[in-house]
Amino acid sequence: MGARSTAAKANSDMESVESAEQAVKAKLQATNGSKANSSQSPNAWSIEKSEELYRITGWGEPYFSINAAGHVTVSPEGDRGGSLDLFDLVNALKQRNLGLPLLIRFSDILQDRIERLNAAFAKAIARYNYPGVYRGVFPVKCNQQRHLVEALVGFGKPHQFGLEAGSKPELMIALATLKTPGALLICNGYKDREYIEMAILAQQLGQTPIIVLEQVEEVSLVIEAGRKLGIRPILGVRAKLSSKGVGRWGTSAGDRAKFGLTVPEILSTVEQLRAANMLDSLQLLHYHIGSQISSIAVVKTAIQEASQIYVELAKLGAAMKYLDVGGGLGVDYDGSKTNFYASKNYNVQNYANDVIAEVKEACDERKLPVPTLVSESGRAIASHQSVLVFDVLSTSEVPSGVPEPVQETEHLIVRNLYETYESITVENYQEAYHDATQFKEEAISLFNFGYVSLPERARAERLYWVCCEKILAIARQQEYVPDDLEDLEKIMASIYYINLSVFQSAPDSWAIDQLFPIMPIHRLDEEPTKRATLADLTCDSDGNIDQFIDLKDVKPVLELHPLIAEKGSRESAVGSGKESYPTPHSPLPTPSHKPYYLAMFLGGAYQEIMGNLHNLFGDTNAVHIHLTPKGYEIEHVVKGDTMTEVLGYVQYDSEDLIESIRQQTELALQEKRITLQESQLLLQNYERSLSRYTYLSA
Numbered sequence: 161m162g163a164r165s166t167a168a169k170a171n172s173d174m175e176s177v178e179s180a181e182q183a184v185k186a187k188l189q190a191t192n193g194s195k196a197n198s199s200q201s202p203n204a205w206s207i208e209k210s211e212e213l214y215r216i217t218g219w220g221e222p223y224f225s226i227n228a229a230g231h232v233t234v235s236p237e238g239d240r241g242g243s244l245d246l247f248d249l250v251n252a253l254k255q256r257n258l259g260l261p262l263l264i265r266f267s268d269i270l271q272d273r274i275e276r277l278n279a280a281f282a283k284a285i286a287r288y289n290y291p292g293v294y295r296g297v298f299p300v301k302c303n304q305q306r307h308l309v310e311a312l313v314g315f316g317k318p319h320q321f322g323l324e325a326g327s328k329p330e331l332m333i334a335l336a337t338l339k340t341p342g343a344l345l346i347c348n349g350y351k352d353r354e355y356i357e358m359a360i361l362a363q364q365l366g367q368t369p370i371i372v373l374e375q376v377e378e379v380s381l382v383i384e385a386g387r388k389l390g391i392r393p394i395l396g397v398r399a400k401l402s403s404k405g406v407g408r409w410g411t412s413a414g415d416r417a418k419f420g421l422t423v424p425e426i427l428s429t430v431e432q433l434r435a436a437n438m439l440d441s442l443q444l445l446h447y448h449i450g451s452q453i454s455s456i457a458v459v460k461t462a463i464q465e466a467s468q469i470y471v472e473l474a475k476l477g478a479a480m481k482y483l484d485v486g487g488g489l490g491v492d493y494d495g496s497k498t499n500f501y502a503s504k505n506y507n508v509q510n511y512a513n514d515v516i517a518e519v520k521e522a523c524d525e526r527k528l529p530v531p532t533l534v535s536e537s538g539r540a541i542a543s544h545q546s547v548l549v550f551d552v553l554s555t556s557e558v559p560s561g562v563p564e565p566v567q568e569t570e571h572l573i574v575r576n577l578y579e580t581y582e583s584i585t586v587e588n589y590q591e592a593y594h595d596a597t598q599f600k601e602e603a604i605s606l607f608n609f610g611y612v613s614l615p616e617r618a619r620a621e622r623l624y625w626v627c628c629e630k631i632l633a634i635a636r637q638q639e640y641v642p643d644d645l646e647d648l649e650k651i652m653a654s655i656y657y658i659n660l661s662v663f664q665s666a667p668d669s670w671a672i673d674q675l676f677p678i679m680p681i682h683r684l685d686e687e688p689t690k691r692a693t694l695a696d697l698t699c700d701s702d703g704n705i706d707q708f709i710d711l712k713d714v715k716p717v718l719e720l721h722p723l724i725a726e727k728g729s730r731e732s733a734v735g736s737g738k739e740s741y742p743t744p745h746s747p748l749p750t751p752s753h754k755p756y757y758l759a760m761f762l763g764g765a766y767q768e769i770m771g772n773l774h775n776l777f778g779d780t781n782a783v784h785i786h787l788t789p790k791g792y793e794i795e796h797v798v799k800g801d802t803m804t805e806v807l808g809y810v811q812y813d814s815e816d817l818i819e820s821i822r823q824q825t826e827l828a829l830q831e832k833r834i835t836l837q838e839s840q841l842l843l844q845n846y847e848r849s850l851s852r853y854t855y856l857s858a
């Protein structure tokens with residue numbers, strides 16, 4: 161349930177508000193000239209080391225990089241324009257009462273994605289002397305937000321870029337939004353009579369709707385509707401290719417796929433249309449073999465098969481004019497440029513080249529005119545434009561540091577653990593790990609039988625953790641880490657509590673373990689000395705992130721910086737844990753700390769609408785930013801859900817809720833269980849909360 165789709169959303173559009181913020185002027189940095197020089201000692205941390213660690217060049221180019229101040233910068237127009245300091249931008253937005261978590265959409269990145277895709281096809285068309293054109297469409301299901309779709313249609317105008325609808329509600333969006341002459345409106349998904357009639361009638365508005373037959377039943381519906389209206393529809397068929405995608409969405413193709421017609425069904429469709437004297441309506445062949453295709457070989461096999469079906473349909477007498485290759489163009493989430501599921505081993509140009517070359521060859525061989533090529537890339541267009549920024553609320557660490565020396569009088573098990581601690585070396589660290597683990601388990605057994613006191617058990621546990629710390633420090637230096645020590649990194653990881661709901665803002669991370677690049681947006685000139693997993697605000701143990709992008713495979717922890725206490729606070733680094741031994745993995749009492757901001761990147765496709773209201777954390781605040789020669793402007797502000805709104809989704813009425821609290825306080829007042837002052841405080845807090853953001857405010 162994507163709550164943002166609720167029509168009653170109070171959007172406050174602040175069109176063209178020129179930013180007055182001097183601090184966040186586009187800094188027109190030459191991307192290279194801005195790097196801090198690393199002329200210090202070879203061990204000193206540098207911005208280059210952060211770049212390598214977080215792999216920002218791999219997944220972020222050309223939009224995201226790091227400046228000399230150690231902040232992430234955003235260059236929405238790629239290498240062609242200016243850039244913004246993301247940290248400064250977030251601070252400026254916070255001053256406008258736009259609290260975290262905050263979704264920032266960069267419309268210029270969206271435009272750049274469309275430009276790049278069209279440029280790649282234009283280049284391929286020129287290179288292979290393809291005597292046809294490319295007409296891309298954006299699949300609305302990827303991100304249906306009005307501001308985004310409207311902007312996209314605007315940016316796509318010069319390229320006659322169209323829209324693809326996968327459902328009736330999406331058709332409603334596309335029909336009302338797409339006014340570009342010549343742009344295609346591809347009508348996919350389940351269709352009823354109303355859907356089909358609307359699509360056919362839209363032709364009379366000057367639009368180019370193409371109804372793609374995906375189910376056998378739709379054929380007769382379309383024939384009937386066309387006859388009744390006296391309008392010849394433009395039709396397509398969706399083929400179930402036998403070439404399958406790979407990975408997560410691989411089952412979108414193949415004989416048993418959910419959508420599309422098998423070859424025998426396509427043939428009988430042709431015959432039905434011929435019998436109805438409508439074969440000239442059939443003009444498009446469509447296929448979609450799944451999303452995030454990580455291997456170019458799969459792209460090639462599919463286009464080969466589809467090209468053959470295309471020419472065969474033309475031979476059968478259909479007035480074939482369009483070939484629609486669907487979506488699937490991948491995004492390199494981990495920047496590894498491999499066929500790993502979170503990556504892809506090709507770029508947009510390779511993709512366009514292969515598609516164009518393959519189709520041309522098939523048509524040339526049969527001496528047929530080439531089709532207008534259509535693609536439905538969603539992920540590749542919408543992912544990069546949004547950045548989700550969130551703050552860290554507190555951290556939890558396992559005990560660390562140097563333990564108090566052991567006393568003769570202490571329990572034997574404590575003395576054993578201390579001795580183990582003292583004796584850890586490079587030669588015996590694996591054995592020491594087993595000893596420490598065994599002693600800790602013994603300590604717990606002894607405690608359960610009443611032979612060890614609570615303080616003794618606490619002392620034993622702390623000693624165990626500092627043993628692990630010392631062992632891990634050695635293990636990290638080794639080239640080969642024994643299997644039984646591999647989990648140590650995970651066990652010893654800090655937990656960073658983040659002001660976010662994974663279920664609302666990164667549902668695919670929870671549901672299908674999708675990887676998104678996550679990193680701090682500042683302090684990148686400092687070494688991130690902590691290794692952490694992230695825990696979200698929900699009280700659900702699945703509400704965490706413990707897989708992060710890495711060059712090879714994934715890593716279980718993310719390198720982060722220790723929180724810094726605000727001046728006047730007693731510790732310099734919050735949660736450094738030295739001898740203050742908090743219990744393992746329970747949040748520290750949070751002394752106020754300086755803001756620490758993280759961001760999740762490449763989440764602009766699918767995440768927003770699939771996000772859900774688990775624990776009633778609602779939509780985040782969202783802003784649309786556009787770069788101007790003088791800085792930037794905030795094109796739109798879409799305020800996140802208030803408590804009243806999320807409670808409304810589950811049918812609670814704010815007035816009723818307040819009334820219930822009021823009555824309870826009245827009763828308590830009568831029975832003198834509460835003072836008048838207390839009851840007023842309670843009511844004020846309750847009422848104020850209802851109009852507030854569902855996330856925590858710093």
Ligand SMILES: *Cc1c(COP(=O)(O)O)cnc(C)c1O
Pocket residue numbers: 299301302324326348448450451452486487488489536537538539540765
């Ligand atoms: C989901 C979908 C797309 C978009 O796929 P991406 O991998 O995001 O490009 C395109 N076409 C159809 C029919 C789809 O169902």
